[in-house]
Amino acid sequence: MLSRRKFMYSAAAILAVLTLFASCGAKKVAPVATGKIVFALQSEPDGYDPGITNNSFASPFMNQLFEGLVTYNALGEIVPGNAESWTISPDGKVYTFALRKNLKWSNGKPLTAKDYRYSLMRVLDPKTGARYADMLTVYVVGAEEYFGGKGPKESVGIKVINDYSLQITLKEPAPYYLGILAMWVYSPVNQQAVEASPERWTMDPATFISNGPFKVVSIKMGEGVVLQKNEFYWNADAVKLAEINFRFILEPATALSAFEKGEIDGFREVPASDIPRLRTGSDAFHILPAFGTTFYDVNTTKKPYSDPKVRRALALALDRDELIDNVLQAPSTPTIALVAPGYVFGGVDFTEAHKKYGFSSKASVEEAKKLLAEAGFPDGKGFPVLELSYYTNATVKKMVEAMQQMWEKNLNIKVKIKVQDWAIYYAGIQKLDYDIGAMGWGGDYLHPMTFLQLFTSSSTNNNAGYKNPEYDALVAKTINETDPAKAVELMHQVEDIFVRDLPVISLYSRSNTIMVAPYIKNWALTALANLYFKDAYIEKK
Amino acid sequence: MIWYIAKRIASMFATLFVVVLLTFLLMHSIPGGPFTAERRLPESVERALVKKYKLDAPLHVQFFDYVKGLLVFDLGPSFKYEGRSVNEFITEGFPLSSRLGLMSIVFTLFLALPLGSISAIKSGKWQDILIMFLATMGITIPSFVIATGLMYVFSFRLGWFPVFGVSSVKGYILPMIALSGYSLAFITRLMRSSLLEVMGQDYIRTARAKGLSETGIVLKHALRNALIPVVTILGPTLASLLTGSFVIEKIFALPGMGIHFVTSIANRDYTAIMGITIFYATILVAMVFIVDIFYVMIDPRIKLQ
Numbered sequence: 001m002l003s004r005r006k007f008m009y010s011a012a013a014i015l016a017v018l019t020l021f022a023s024c025g026a027k028k029v030a031p032v033a034t035g036k037i038v039f040a041l042q043s044e045p046d047g048y049d050p051g052i053t054n055n056s057f058a059s060p061f062m063n064q065l066f067e068g069l070v071t072y073n074a075l076g077e078i079v080p081g082n083a084e085s086w087t088i089s090p091d092g093k094v095y096t097f098a099l100r101k102n103l104k105w106s107n108g109k110p111l112t113a114k115d116y117r118y119s120l121m122r123v124l125d126p127k128t129g130a131r132y133a134d135m136l137t138v139y140v141v142g143a144e145e146y147f148g149g150k151g152p153k154e155s156v157g158i159k160v161i162n163d164y165s166l167q168i169t170l171k172e173p174a175p176y177y178l179g180i181l182a183m184w185v186y187s188p189v190n191q192q193a194v195e196a197s198p199e200r201w202t203m204d205p206a207t208f209i210s211n212g213p214f215k216v217v218s219i220k221m222g223e224g225v226v227l228q229k230n231e232f233y234w235n236a237d238a239v240k241l242a243e244i245n246f247r248f249i250l251e252p253a254t255a256l257s258a259f260e261k262g263e264i265d266g267f268r269e270v271p272a273s274d275i276p277r278l279r280t281g282s283d284a285f286h287i288l289p290a291f292g293t294t295f296y297d298v299n300t301t302k303k304p305y306s307d308p309k310v311r312r313a314l315a316l317a318l319d320r321d322e323l324i325d326n327v328l329q330a331p332s333t334p335t336i337a338l339v340a341p342g343y344v345f346g347g348v349d350f351t352e353a354h355k356k357y358g359f360s361s362k363a364s365v366e367e368a369k370k371l372l373a374e375a376g377f378p379d380g381k382g383f384p385v386l387e388l389s390y391y392t393n394a395t396v397k398k399m400v401e402a403m404q405q406m407w408e409k410n411l412n413i414k415v416k417i418k419v420q421d422w423a424i425y426y427a428g429i430q431k432l433d434y435d436i437g438a439m440g441w442g443g444d445y446l447h448p449m450t451f452l453q454l455f456t457s458s459s460t461n462n463n464a465g466y467k468n469p470e471y472d473a474l475v476a477k478t479i480n481e482t483d484p485a486k487a488v489e490l491m492h493q494v495e496d497i498f499v500r501d502l503p504v505i506s507l508y509s510r511s512n513t514i515m516v517a518p519y520i521k522n523w524a525l526t527a528l529a530n531l532y533f534k535d536a537y538i539e540k541k
Numbered sequence: 542m543i544w545y546i547a548k549r550i551a552s553m554f555a556t557l558f559v560v561v562l563l564t565f566l567l568m569h570s571i572p573g574g575p576f577t578a579e580r581r582l583p584e585s586v587e588r589a590l591v592k593k594y595k596l597d598a599p600l601h602v603q604f605f606d607y608v609k610g611l612l613v614f615d616l617g618p619s620f621k622y623e624g625r626s627v628n629e630f631i632t633e634g635f636p637l638s639s640r641l642g643l644m645s646i647v648f649t650l651f652l653a654l655p656l657g658s659i660s661a662i663k664s665g666k667w668q669d670i671l672i673m674f675l676a677t678m679g680i681t682i683p684s685f686v687i688a689t690g691l692m693y694v695f696s697f698r699l700g701w702f703p704v705f706g707v708s709s710v711k712g713y714i715l716p717m718i719a720l721s722g723y724s725l726a727f728i729t730r731l732m733r734s735s736l737l738e739v740m741g742q743d744y745i746r747t748a749r750a751k752g753l754s755e756t757g758i759v760l761k762h763a764l765r766n767a768l769i770p771v772v773t774i775l776g777p778t779l780a781s782l783l784t785g786s787f788v789i790e791k792i793f794a795l796p797g798m799g800i801h802f803v804t805s806i807a808n809r810d811y812t813a814i815m816g817i818t819i820f821y822a823t824i825l826v827a828m829v830f831i832v833d834i835f836y837v838m839i840d841p842r843i844k845l846q
Binding site: 040044046047048049052053054055056126127129130131133134137144147148199200201202203220221222223247248249250251253254255257258260261263421422423424426427428430460461463 | 697700
């Protein structure tokens with residue numbers, strides 16, 4: 001048997017070896033200097049070309065490197081960007097933008113309306129491979145035809161009036177078009193840089209020309225991207241940060257440790273299990289409302305889920321308070337409707353109207369049971385085994401397990417859980433090869449239509465198989481409505497149908513979590529998860 | 542000898558071709574494609590992408606196109622990371638992964654061989670029990686637990702090492718230890734059992750009978766023969782350590798190439814899956830080949846045939 005003293009010697013020897021390792025190596029780098037920050041991101045984006053990528057991980061780069069005609073302020077309101085002002089024709093279809101006269105690329109060359117036309121026509125060239133091409137083809141006159149090879153370039157409704165004036169003509173007066181226009185797919189790209197190296201211009205800082213508050217000075221695959229202030233940005237005087245080092249740290253727990261040891265100044269995607277501790281004990285932790293809703297797709301083409309009563313029974317049998325407080329552990333707003341809070345019209349948030357649905361965030365077991373009985377399954381008798389699918393993700397796993405328990409207990413039905421990796425899972429969902437599956441939507445623009453358009457019969461993201469001509473007609477009517485007040489009224493009617501039919505089971509409106517060191521001031525994270533450092537500055541610790 | 546080497550090289554290429562073919566077929570048989578991302582693409586956009594990356598060609602045409610590229614060491618463009626070539630995945634990631642892997646293998650051998658030998662010589666004594674206890678732990682505890690534990694104690698609590706990255710030499714230490722964990726434990730055990738077996742051989746008894754010292758017997762007669770199984774396992778171990786580890790690189794945020802073994806499959810990044818697999822397979826067969834050559838040097842009983 002090992003004696004205590006000998007064991008102590010061995011332990012001491014091991015420790016000594018480790019200490020030896022620790023004492024060699026370079027000195028620790030001094031804490032962050034004024035004007036420079038290190039910010040960790042959870043994933044490398046699939047690309048940095050604003051005309052091509054639609055990857056949400058590209059967002060922090062797009063927000064700092066590029067600026068379109070319009071942009072967002074810290075409150076998430078649309079404000080002038082590269083365009084100083086704009087006019088909209090009375091029929092709501094013709095937008096004329098007056099560009100600022102002092103616009104320049106990060107290489108100092110002037111940026112004009114011609115650059116905008118070039119950039120948007122590039123998105124409409126199928127060879128470009130633009131993932132967000134539909135943000136143009138759906139709205140701009142002639143764009144769909146040109147993209148599909150069926151119409152001439154000249155008939156696309158993007159016209160250069162002169163160097164400082166650009167005109168965009170729409171098919172229909174989509175009242176939320178400015179929000180679409182704020183998406184990064186509408187950002188300008190530098191023709192010279194792109195044409196010199198169409199595939200790789202964003203891979204080398206020397207050719208990565210941008211027009212936003214920052215420019216790229218270093219880009220290392222798998223490691224990170226370093227940005228520095230762009231002296232040629234039209235509002236460069238307002239930009240106070242000299243450098244942002246976006247470092248990829250894939251493991252959230254590592255990012256949190258690195259933050260707490262002062263190695264980084266901030267990061268997105270705080271690990272869920274640490275949120276309760278950070279909420280009470282950290283002045284760096286922030287939780288902000290997000291314009292997104294987490295819902296569960298229901299296969300409305302399959303019995304018994306084709307019966308709205310069954311869907312309602314399932315929706316009502318869930319205790320959303322418990323799901324949010326105990327499983328998600330991040331404050332979110334329980335909902336049965338679709339649109340997330342954030343769109344304000346006439347001083348009233350769109351979701352104020354949700355009150356009329358008389359929805360309780362607790363489970364309404366009696367009502368759910370009654371509905372299930374009406375649908376022909378008294379006390380769950382005869383109900384087939386429900387297959388609840390999800391994709392590999394730790395939080396979603398806990399969520400579906402809690403839902404399984406609630407449904408089995410409250411409705412007396414059998415629930416089977418099925419997990420797949422995302423690509424397989426998503427392929428199955430699209431083929432309607434599922435019963436109920438985890439899903440959700442993060443808005444592209446701050447307008448209820450980003451949600452309501454999801455469930456039209458022709459929507460590519462309608463994975464519920466839901467088809468309702470009444471719903472389609474009302475959505476089409478909204479797109480054609482030029483009066484914003486009437487549009488809001490119409491959208492409420494659309495959502496009424498959604499809540500009546502429940503093509504999907506909504507759980508909650510999401511929130512964004514972020515850690516930012518308290519000495520960094522004036523950063524902004526909008527409800528669309530746009531992160532801005534253009535006004536940020538560092539206050540001495 | 543030359544004839545043998547030529548034969549081995551030819552069979553290496555045959556093996557690699559089979560790897561390429563099987564990977565290609567398996568990869569195309571799993572559901573989902575490279576453009577299955579966070580959200581569904583409009584049909585016209587997806588059509589344009591399929592055309593751009595020539596995924597609309599029949600499978601055998603795609604395969605031969607790929608092999609053609611392979612012959613000139615062109616692993617093709619990544620389908621997921623716009624503008625990146627798969628060659629870059631390797632040129633950007635391999636230097637770091639292989640540096641860490643080499644450090645790990647040196648660290649492993651440096652500890653495993655003496656520890657395994659001590660364990661064998663002191664078989665049944667407390668030294669043996671302690672070393673085997675640690676070795677069993679090393680084999681059973683997954684690397685992410687070791688990595689997280691090391692990080693918590695030495696970076697987070699004691700602050701001796703940076704939490705992530707390799708911006709200084711210090712940054713390599715914890716990933717190196719965590720990466721070594723399994724092979725260190727495995728080789729220690731292997732060394733022990735191999736040496737024990739050798740020590741039971743007749744020629745060792747003869748040596749003892751001649752009155753040689755125990756140390757002399759181990760160093761001069763036993764060790765060399767006991768190393769053969771270790772050398773055998775060293776080939777595949779080197780191949781796997783040099784090409785990096787998904788878990789270690791993720792936890793310590795290291796921009797190596799190990800990460801691609803998992804993410805390229807999750808992304809259905811076809812060319813990346815192929816490129817990474819082929820690269821690993823090449824290193825593996827090369828290492829096995831080198832090991833076979835080494836046999837001859839350490840064991841005169843083995844002849845190349």
